[in-house]
Amino acid sequence: xxxxxxxxxxxxxxxxxxxxxxxxxxxxxxxxxxxxxxxxxxxxxxxxxxxxxxxxxxxxxxxxxxxxxxxxxxxxxxxxxxxxxxxxxxxxxxxxxxxxxxxxxxxxxxxxxxxxxxxxxxxxxxxxxxxxxxxxxxxxxxxxxxxxxxxxxxxxxxxxxxxxxxxxxxxxxxxxxxxxxxxxxxxxxxxxxxxxxxxxxxxxxxxxxxxxxxxxxxxxxxxxxxxxxxxxxxxxxxxxxxxxxxxxxxxxxxxxxxxxxxxxxxxxxxxxxxxxxxxxxxxxxxxxxxxxxxxxxxxxxxxxxxxxxxxxxxxxxxxxxxxxxxxxxxxxxxxxxxxxxxxxxxxxxxxxxxxxxxxxxxxxxxxxxxxxxxxxxxxxxxxxxxxxxxxxxxxxxxxxxxxxxxxxxxxxxxxxxxxxxxxxxxxxxxxxxxxxxxxxxxxxxxxxxxxxxxxxxxxxxxxxxxxxxxxxxxxxxxxxxxxxxxxxxxxxxxxxxxxxxxxxxxxxxxxxxxxxxxxxxxxxxxxxxxxxxxxxxxxxxxxxxxxxxxxxxxxxxxxxxxxxxxxxxxxxxxxxxxxxxxxxxxxxxxxxxxxxxxxxxxxxxxxxxxx
Numbered sequence: 033x034x035x036x037x038x039x040x041x042x043x044x045x046x047x048x049x050x051x052x053x054x055x056x057x058x059x060x061x062x063x064x065x066x067x068x069x070x071x072x073x074x075x076x077x078x079x080x081x082x083x084x085x086x087x088x089x090x091x092x093x094x095x096x097x098x099x100x101x102x103x104x105x106x107x108x109x110x111x112x113x114x115x116x117x118x119x120x121x122x123x124x125x126x127x128x129x130x131x132x133x134x135x136x137x138x139x140x141x142x143x144x145x146x147x148x149x150x151x152x153x154x155x156x157x158x159x160x161x162x163x164x165x166x167x168x169x170x171x172x173x174x175x176x177x178x179x180x181x182x183x184x185x186x187x188x189x190x191x192x193x194x195x196x197x198x199x200x201x202x203x204x205x206x207x208x209x210x211x212x213x214x215x216x217x218x219x220x221x222x223x224x225x226x227x228x229x230x231x232x233x234x235x236x237x238x239x240x241x242x243x244x245x246x247x248x249x250x251x252x253x254x255x256x257x258x259x260x261x262x263x264x265x266x267x268x269x270x271x272x273x274x275x276x277x278x279x280x281x282x283x284x285x286x287x288x289x290x291x292x293x294x295x296x297x298x299x300x301x302x303x304x305x306x307x308x309x310x311x312x313x314x315x316x317x318x319x320x321x322x323x324x325x326x327x328x329x330x331x332x333x334x335x336x337x338x339x340x341x342x343x344x345x346x347x348x349x350x351x352x353x354x355x356x357x358x359x360x361x362x363x364x365x366x367x368x369x370x371x372x373x374x375x376x377x378x379x380x381x382x383x384x385x386x387x388x389x390x391x392x393x394x395x396x397x398x399x400x401x402x403x404x405x406x407x408x409x410x411x412x413x414x415x416x417x418x419x420x421x422x423x424x425x426x427x428x429x430x431x432x433x434x435x436x437x438x439x440x441x442x443x444x445x446x447x448x449x450x451x452x453x454x455x456x457x458x459x460x461x462x463x464x465x466x467x468x469x470x471x472x473x474x475x476x477x478x479x480x481x482x483x484x485x486x487x488x489x490x491x492x493x494x495x496x497x498x499x500x501x502x503x504x505x506x507x508x509x510x511x512x513x514x515x516x517x518x519x520x521x522x523x524x525x526x527x528x529x530x531x532x533x534x535x536x537x538x539x540x541x542x543x544x545x546x547x548x549x550x551x552x553x554x555x556x557x558x559x560x561x562x563x564x565x566x567x568x569x570x571x572x573x574x575x576x577x578x579x580x581x582x583x584x585x586x587x588x589x590x591x592x593x594x595x596x597x598x599x600x601x602x603x604x605x606x607x608x609x610x611x612x613x614x615x616x617x618x619x620x621x622x623x624x625x626x627x628x629x630x631x632x633x634x635x636x637x638x639x640x641x642x643x
Contacts, residue, residue, distance in 0.1 A: 036453075039498030043448035044248050049240035052211030054091065054128040056284050061088035068261075069283070071290035071307060072117040079290065079306055087121075094125035094189065095204045096196025101156075101180060105130035105207055108152045108219065111270075112136035112145070112168070113160035114293035118184050119270045120279055122158055127236070129207040133218045134231075135271040137620035138164065139613055144229070146171040149178060151472060152219050152231055156180035158188070213237030219471055220273050220423050223619030231471035232423045234273075241464030242426040243281035245447050252434055253393035253417060254287055256310040265309045265388075267292040267300060267318075272621055274397055277427035278313050297325065304388035311391060315398035317622065319405060319416065324531050326383050328559045342379040345371045346411025347404060350439070354407075357436060372411070380412035387414065397421060397428060398621060400502055400521070402529055403440030410437070418442050420502060424486055426465040430500050441499040451500055457491045458506055491519065508626065510541045516598045518546055523591045523601060530587035531556050532580070535611050537629055538601065539637055547640040548604040549633055550584055551611060571608035581606065605636050 060067065065085035074080050103109060109131050113119050126133050134152045136145060138160060145168055149157065155177050159165050165183050172178060182188035217236045221229040254262035264282060266289055268275035282289040292303050295318070330339035348364075349372045355361025364372065384391060394409070397419045409416050419431030420442035430451060432443035445451045449463035466486045469477035480487055491504045504519030511517050520538035527536040527550065534553040540546035552574070561568060564579070574580065584606055592600035611617035617629050630637055 036494040036496065036498060038450065038452040039445055039494055039500075040450040041445040041447045041498075044245060046244050046248060049213040049237045049244070051213070052127055052130070052208065052215060052236045053217055053239055053280060054124050054208055054211070057084075057088050057091050057124050057128075058208075060084040060283075060286065067286060068288050069286070070117065070120070071263075071288060073290075081288075090121055091124045091128060092201065092204060093193045093196060094121055095128040095207075096199040096201075097192025097194070098125060098131070098196070099129055099203060099207070100196040100199055101192065103129060103131055103156055103180075105210060106132065106216075107156070108132045108134050108154045110134040110136050110149055110152070110154045110157040112138055112140065112157065112164045113184060113270075114138050115266055115268065115270050115275060115291045116160070116184070116293050117291050118158075118189060120283075120291070121189070123270075123276075123279065124283070127211070127217060128204060130211050130215060132216045135218065135220055135276070137269065137271045139620055140167070142167050142170045146174060147228065148221050148231070149175050153177045156182070158182045158184065161185040211236060213240060216468070218276070220271075220276070222423055223621050223623060230473055230476055232273075233468040233471050234423075234426055235468055238426040238465050238467060239277070239280050240284075241448065242277055242428065243284050245465075246277070246281050246428060246431075247285040249447055250395070250417065250431070250434060251285070253395070253415070254285070254311050256390040256392045260310060260390075261288060262286075262311070263288040263290075263307065263309050263390075264312050265290050265292055265304060265307045266313075267295055268313065268315070269620065272398075273423045273427045274313065274315075274421075297321070301386060304386070304391075308388045308390045311393040311395070312387070313395040313397070315622070316396055316401040316405070317399075319394070319396065319401065319409060322383065322386060323405060323408065324553070324556060326379075326386065327531065328556065330379075331559070331563055339379060342375040343408055345375050346380065346409075347407040348411075350407040350410035353410070354437065354439060358438075376413065383409075383412050384414060393417070395419060395428075395431070397431075399623070400442070400525055402525065404529075406437075406439045410439070419446075420490075420500060422488060422490075424467045424480065424488070425461055425463075426467065429461045429463070429465065432499075438495075438497070438499045441495070441501050443500065444498045445500075451494065451498070452485065453492065453494060454487070456506070457493070457503065459488045459490045459492045459500070459502075461486045461488060510538065510546065512540050512546065512598075513542050513544050514598070518595075518599045522594055523548070523599075526591035526594055527584075527587045527601075529590070530583065532560060532583050533587055535624070537611075537624055537626065539630060539640070543641055545602040546599060547637075548588065548601045549607055549629070549636060550587075550604055551607050551609070552580075554610075575606040575608050603640055605640060607633070607636065 061084040067084045068081045069084045069087045070082040071079045072082055109126055134154055213236050215236050216233055217239055218234050219231040221231050266278050290307050330336055352364040356363035391414055394416045396416050401418050406416050417432045419428040421428040429449055430443045430445050452460040462485050489506050492500050492502050494500055504521050509517055523538050524536045535551040536548055538548050588601050588604055617625055
């Protein structure tokens with residue numbers, strides 16, 4: 033069968049969105065005031081429940097405080113914080129009064145803050161702590177519209193509660209009732225991989241369409257077993273559209289959810305164990321970390337061989353289940369089922385335990401996930417539904433549906449969406465979650481929106497069943513001096529599959545051949561040295577270690593099997609330090625800033641091409 037150029041998924045029979053995002057807070061409290069809406073940590077670090085009625089009361093009290101301090105319908109208010117309970121509280125309080133939220137990454141520089149707050153004409157800002165306040169203070173003289181600055185760690189929530197205590201509830205509700213689906217909910221700035229960040233104007237209706245579609249179609253995956261309470265721990269940044277969609281969908285879908293501001297294992301794993309989510313949403317990086325940690329633990333315990341065997345069985349088992357679902361195979365054989373059952377007790381149950389013990393489903397987005405990794409987790413009892421979207425599509429535009437996963441793809445258009453491939457392979461999207469345009473930037477809006485179609489800048493292919501595979505990004509295509517076009521993403525992802533590799537960037541634009549710069553995963557390298565009884569080396573010495581170079585070379589050779597000889601990586605260099613956001617080489621969502629990296633490592637790139 034031939035590939036498709038367009039695929040439409042019929043919309044679900046959902047009621048048309050009305051009102052605004054904050055309405056459900058009040059509706060849920062009215063319908064079931066004792067329902068557990070959220071979990072939050074108390075002063076002792078223990079999780080406690082927050083009922084629908086308690087959350088409603090807090091949102092209402094904060095909305096009164098905001099009105100009393102001069103926030104008005106249509107005002108733009110920035111939030112600069114890690115993922116925490118108060119962010120969600122401010123989101124829904126601001127939406128209650130019809131204000132527009134401008135999220136700012138907590139790692140943003142002063143100049144990045146200035147650009148977003150200036151471009152959005154922000155009138156007030158909420159920051160997490162003193163460092164954030166000082167960051168904004170350095171540019172505040174250039175922000176004449178900014179009139180208020182509140183600090184979470186200085187008790188601003190309680191201050192606002194007290195400031196609005198004398199205000200009548202009806203004043204808040206009059207504001208809330210003026211919000212419509214077309215009202216602007218948020219201005220989310222793009223990560224700026226290809227230039228200055230652009231403010232995506234996203235409406236209440238965009239979020240409602242997105243969240244309600246995901247809830248209706250994927251609701252079965254929210255549970256670990258039929259009939260249990262759905263719960264998720266949010267550790268994605270709320271400054272990112274993916275994290276924000278999870279927040280909105282959890283509140284609208286009555287999913288108990290908590291916030292975790294730290295992504296490192298020492299903080300995340302204990303909270304997963306205590307909160308016990310039934311599912312979670314993450315980026316592939318998180319699943320890679322879980323897998324690599326399990327592998328290193330097995331190696332330390334002298335069980336590397338059995339672990340690799342367990343990985344192979346999990347992958348084979350998931351492939352057999354996939355084949356049966358698509359009518360191309362009988363399912364797992366009796367022998368494979370016995371092996372799978374054995375390894376479930378020895379290996380897979382421990383992987384699930386590391387994620388809290390109750391997780392049976394997860395959703396992944398933000399970047400492509402390796403097919404084998406997805407198969408492993410499915411075989412280990414955690415089905416991952418990979419999807420694709422961008423800020424301009426209010427998160428997911430495509431996703432693998434329950435029961436019909438095709439590993440290595442980002443699934444079909446979500447219900448109510450259409451995916452179209454332009455003549456050059458660019459992915460175009462159309463549906464109720466497509467944003468309104470870029471703030472103060474009609475030129476960029478006209479280049480991106482075409483009669484309701486969103487031109488994504490990403491390249492892809494659609495198989496005969498409408499499943500989308502991402503093949504690259506238009507602006508990232510390299511053209512060698514010999515005229516060969518190369519999409520670097522596929523090569524980079526395969527090199528990164530090696531446990532010792534942290535990051536990889538492929539270069540070769542206007543050069544005679546393709547080459548790569550590679551950074552190392554420090555934890556994995558320390559483990560690798562330990563297992564081989566090698567001394568711990570300084571980074572400058574480590575990158576010259578012959579055994580380590582041979583390991584990375586194996587990763588490069590594996591990547592080259594995916595492409596023609598003209599597209600293959602001819603040579604590479606291992607770098608002593610990783611690419612970081614602090615040095616301006618990664619976006620806050622951990623995407624490579626290609627031009628910045630090539631400029632920062634210009635000497636190393638030149639050295640790759642010296643004869």
